[in-house]
């Protein structure tokens with residue numbers, strides 16, 4: 667197979683690069699306590715020792731989310747279901763500072779355990795963070811490392827097997843932007859134990875090796 671190198675535009679990560687991203691909704695509050703919500707896909711969980719679970723959140727520094735985090739040091743990462751794609755899109759609209767995007771959605775909120783920004787009830791999982799470090803790789807961007815204070819999920823979800831809960835939450839997946847600048851979405855809902863067990867057989871058939 668021949669290979670070709672692709673152009674590295676400013677949006678290369680959601681344009682040229684073919685990679686699936688999670689979709690989360692980050693909730694923050696401003697200094698006056700006004701709630702803000704916005705979708706974020708550039709969120710990376712990591713841990714370099716058992717004592718420092720952390721999240722990397724990558725943001726345009728002009729977004730209210732980033733400004734609120736810089737002002738208060740706190741944020742919550744909420745994981746929505748694909749059924750709420752319309753609500754997710756609504757939170758991505760640009761409203762003036764201090765406007766709570768969630769009032770234009772069906773989402774409701776509940777307090778977080780350790781920080782001021784709320785959790786979104788209809789999301790299946792939440793990560794509460796306090797700022798650990800902020801990097802500024804360019805004049806327009808902030809890379810925020812948050813210390814994870816709490817991970818919470820819908821009661822009973824964690825009792826399921828990992829595969830079942832991945833299929834059950836039917837998480838939306840973001841595949842970037844197409845040639846018309848439309849967003850491409852998928853879901854994890856098609857996953858099941860059966861589907862995964864069937865994979866080796868499918869591969870054999872594709873390879874022409876099935877009996």
Ligand SMILES: Cc1cc2nc3c(=O)[nH]c(=O)nc-3n(C[C@H](O)[C@H](O)[C@H](O)COP(=O)(O)O)c2cc1C
Nearest residue numbers: 704705706707708724725726729730731758759760
């Ligand atoms: C699916 C999706 C994922 C997004 N991910 C990010 C991201 O990771 N980083 C970012 O800076 N903006 C991201 N955005 C754009 C912001 O959500 C958007 O600009 C929003 O208006 C910012 O809102 P705010 O000013 O209230 O924070 C994303 C948008 C969508 C629709």
